[in-house]
Amino acid sequence: MAQNRAIAVVGTFDSKGEEHLFLKERIEGRGLSTLTINVGTKKPSPFPVNYDLYEQVVADKGVTPPSRDKAIEAVVDQGKELIRELYRNDQICGIISAGGGTGTHIGTSIMHALPLGIPKIMVSTVASRDMKKSVGTKDITMMHSVADILGVNSIIGDILDRAAGAIFGMVQNRWKQDGERQRIALTMFGFITKAAEAIKESLEEMGYEVVAFHANGTGGMAMEELAAEGYFNGILDLATHELADDLMDGYCGGIGPERLEPIAGLEIPRLVIPGGLDCAVLEFTRNNIPDKFRDRNIFFYDFRSAVRLSLEETRFIAKQLSEKLNQDTSKIKILIPTRGWSEADGEGRPLYDPAAQDEFMKTLRNHLDPNVEIMEADHHINDASFAKLASETMDGMLRNSSSPLA
Numbered sequence: 001m002a003q004n005r006a007i008a009v010v011g012t013f014d015s016k017g018e019e020h021l022f023l024k025e026r027i028e029g030r031g032l033s034t035l036t037i038n039v040g041t042k043k044p045s046p047f048p049v050n051y052d053l054y055e056q057v058v059a060d061k062g063v064t065p066p067s068r069d070k071a072i073e074a075v076v077d078q079g080k081e082l083i084r085e086l087y088r089n090d091q092i093c094g095i096i097s098a099g100g101g102t103g104t105h106i107g108t109s110i111m112h113a114l115p116l117g118i119p120k121i122m123v124s125t126v127a128s129r130d131m132k133k134s135v136g137t138k139d140i141t142m143m144h145s146v147a148d149i150l151g152v153n154s155i156i157g158d159i160l161d162r163a164a165g166a167i168f169g170m171v172q173n174r175w176k177q178d179g180e181r182q183r184i185a186l187t188m189f190g191f192i193t194k195a196a197e198a199i200k201e202s203l204e205e206m207g208y209e210v211v212a213f214h215a216n217g218t219g220g221m222a223m224e225e226l227a228a229e230g231y232f233n234g235i236l237d238l239a240t241h242e243l244a245d246d247l248m249d250g251y252c253g254g255i256g257p258e259r260l261e262p263i264a265g266l267e268i269p270r271l272v273i274p275g276g277l278d279c280a281v282l283e284f285t286r287n288n289i290p291d292k293f294r295d296r297n298i299f300f301y302d303f304r305s306a307v308r309l310s311l312e313e314t315r316f317i318a319k320q321l322s323e324k325l326n327q328d329t330s331k332i333k334i335l336i337p338t339r340g341w342s343e344a345d346g347e348g349r350p351l352y353d354p355a356a357q358d359e360f361m362k363t364l365r366n367h368l369d370p371n372v373e374i375m376e377a378d379h380h381i382n383d384a385s386f387a388k389l390a391s392e393t394m395d396g397m398l399r400n401s402s403s404p405l406a
Helices: 013-028 053-061 068-088 101-111 154-170 190-205 218-228 242-248 311-325 354-367 384-399
Strands: 006-011 033-038 092-099 120-124 140-144 183-188 209-214 234-237 270-272 279-282 298-300 305-308 332-337 373-377
Touching: 006 013, 006 068, 006 101, 013 033, 013 092, 013 154, 033 053, 033 068, 053 068, 068 092, 068 101, 092 101, 092 154, 101 120, 120 154, 140 154, 183 190, 183 218, 190 209, 190 384, 209 218, 234 384, 242 279, 242 311, 270 384, 311 354, 332 384, 354 373, 373 384
Parallel strands: 006 033, 006 092, 092 120, 120 140, 183 209, 183 234, 234 270, 270 332, 332 373
Antiparallel strands: 279 305, 298 305
């Protein structure tokens, strides 16, 4: 089926024309067709292309240098619109690009317009840097060019040919899961791995498919994005830890405002558990504790350490969670394990603080809409008994759901 559609070759052809023409030829040489899209902002493509956004957007609108930022913004917006249209019309089965800093920004921004599962390859001179913003929540494959992309030579030619081979292989995927099952999104992170593993096993025994997301900032947002696209029948939000790290600029922060907020147009049952809300995970060890945390309870983990939230921080998180959940209470339940919320939080553990947990519960009850059911369970979050309870609660919510997906 992929052979009947094309690979979109997207790039700044005004400065990287030779390299993208090489990519196009290497892909077509493997038997796939291509659609070429010039997103350069300086001049038209030096060779015939299917779509030249310089001519269609930049030149026509008069958005030319020195307003380079406006030109880039214009081609990104038009590129996203074009790539969505090509995908909707079943004209493309993958996308590939190559570039430096600007080319990577433009290429990956346009790739964000495509859904999960459509192969996306970015050959980049900056792939060895922090690519969090470029990749975000998407399944973009970053390939380091190693050498700069300035003409086709023995190194760049080899890299680009391998990239062409990679996109060729990626669109040939043949795996299909056996049978259709209701899908549940499960958030998790390291300190509650035992809970996540046991819940996954339990739900799978009930006949559900469980898709786990590492609640590391990007993971939680990816889950929310896929839920909005209709991938899930239910959400078991075991690891709400991202709220704490976002507050404290921790390792798993960087979430967007959509995290834990209602999904427009969909009523998806969501079971919320305060997994990891006892602490913020920060990058320091016992050998370099920041002065402001020296009086805190600390759990030393690896190159990261977990700091117990103060009462003030705990109140803030409880209020923030309440405000998010209050926006739509129809499919929400909260389940609280009263004996601890992570492996570091439990009787005899470094972050055990019953007073902080009491403060969380008090604040939650004061601010949460009374229509949201709060259930307290006399278990630690990593207890097998809690996993069974959480799984059964999620199952009950799905069975009672009137959602067309359920």
